[in-house]
Amino acid sequence: MTLRKIIHIDMDAFYASIEQRDNPELRGKPIAVGREEERGVVAAASYEARKFGVRSAMASTRARKLCPELIFVPGRMEVYKKVSEQIRDIFAEYTDLIEPLSIDEAFLDVTENKKGMELAVDIAKEIKRRIREELHLVASAGVSYNKFLAKVASDYRKPDGLCTIHPDQAQDFIDHLPVEAFWGVGKVTAKKMHELFIHTGKDLRACSLEMLTHYFGKAGQLYHDFARGIDERPVEVIRIRKSLGCEHTLERDLTSRTSLIIELYHVTTELVERLKRHNFRGNTLTLKIKFHDFTQITRSQSTVQPLVTLQDILPLAKQLLKEVDCEHHAVRLIGLSVSNPQEDRKGVWRQLELPFKR
Template identity: 55%
Template sequence: MEANRKIIHVDMDAFFASVEQRDFPELRGKPVAVGGSGDRGVVAAASYEARRYGVRSAMASKVARRKCPSLIFVKHRFDVYKQVSSQIRAIFAEYTPLVEPLSLDEAYLDVTENLRGLKSATLMAQEIKERIWQTTRLTASAGVSYNKFLAKLASDHRKPNGLFVIKPHEGLDFVAALPVERFHGVGRVTAEKMHRLGIQTGLDLRQQTEAFLRQHFGKSGGHYYRIARAEDQRPVEPDRIRKSVGSENTFGQDLDTLAEMQGGLAPLMDDVWRWCDRTQVFGRTVTVKIKLNDFQILTRSRSALLPIRERAFFEKVAYELLEENFPLPRPVRLLGVSLSNLEDTHPYEGKQLTLSF
């Protein structure tokens, strides 16, 4: 039964920014943003001191600077963040093999059966938090519950450095009182649509029929119907397959010509192919993303029957997708390219790549 499961969600606190403050004492206690400081830059992470001014990740740097004139920008150091993430995951592995990483700084752990033989998931979460602090000198927040949805809500509830538990008999009431915008998976646009429909809280959401929610939100309606009832049967998947790999760049100056855009796309394809070559995981679908300087987004995709294993072919398709958008109505601010429908290519060894577009 779902109520018998013990799930922990661990989320590092302002991870990138906290690593910078740990390594550079002069940044401690100050508002810090990891990301580019230029007019076209974007905040990748913000310290809690910066968040008090309303600075958030994915915010344009110029907007962040307006909100917090004393904001200190630092360049990212992804190699360091990955190293710290590996230390944290090594700690998780001492408690359970059922660890589902979501990113460098958060993961689900199923500790129903665990390697330490501990019965209390709450004590385990506390111990993990302490081990993370001792090893990295960074704080983490943890949520404990009987499913992934509630565990994620719980870890958000008392950040930073928090620990919160939602017991089986508490799930329905906790969800009922929560504003829908606090639900993981309900973004700003969806929340606004729910508000227009008179849905403000989890209780309001629970009062809707599944048919009504599917009518207004498509396939996601079924998901909203279940989480409003604190239901989430998803297992913790330690071997969760990555769905896509991509790279994008916001340019310092708008691009006007096809030649400029082809030049801007080339290093992005390098990034994607380097990952594919290293992991030997390749995709069937190529997607090119174009953001114009009025923030309109254009995307084009093309798929093959089998994974694309030749870099030259990947580049050919990406350039063709780029050209298909011409002529463009406005200059280009951002370009991106991705491969999705990823597959392990080993079963295809020795087979001829048959393409169908």
């Protein structure tokens, strides 16, 4: 069996790097892409800012406290999209098997590539060089025989990293990985694993499939395979959209249910416009609420008929809101999404971007 050759390319501090590239006065300085205001959120941070603990999705007020010299720069999504397309054009010179994960990262399957290059690491080096020379930006790359290891490798030596995980080195590499580095293991899952005395890939590999599925459900199979260097997922060029949604960060924290219903109406109106624009029809509505302390909950309900119009969605959204204790927990953000698409839908999409949200 021929081993696949997978590359994961991840742009380093993508939005912030573009701003520093286009404005020489910002180079070498801590910058944050986003709005500097009480309700603002950091969309991206330069590596100079990250040294102070500034991170994406952080409240702007918190970022300012961590880094008093932080420079806020308004986002320019149209520019970022254009640069992303230029990067993708470079990828396409080597392979057509490209799976974008977001606007600034993608998987490439170069097992059979257009250049006839034998080593995937040479392709990764060439792509990194071209991104630097042609676009004046920096990318990190990971190379391995599956998506999981390629992703881990690209994160291993950031920024400007290049790491190859060979098959004969993979198990030892995985055994020494902290579980936080595993794909799909967030803070909550990592905490649960630590409570089960699972701290490294070696600890994870010692767990039975039955144990992992008992504690982590379907994801248990994934963790079981990853701990053994197994990941058969292909690089997918086209995906069926599984959900569509929108969310609003409120101008001020709200506890009034009446005020929240008004905001819910605005979110629903925007969602209906997006559903129409993308010709998306789903049967499950999910309400997302983020409280003043940044904790969040979701509430979902499925219907027999597709959720398409304001009349379909708003009453159901109000019903979901009734399940939320807003009077004692001020709400900072409210969002809605429709998922569980109908099987006969013909639309497909390419996952190219993660847009800014209000």
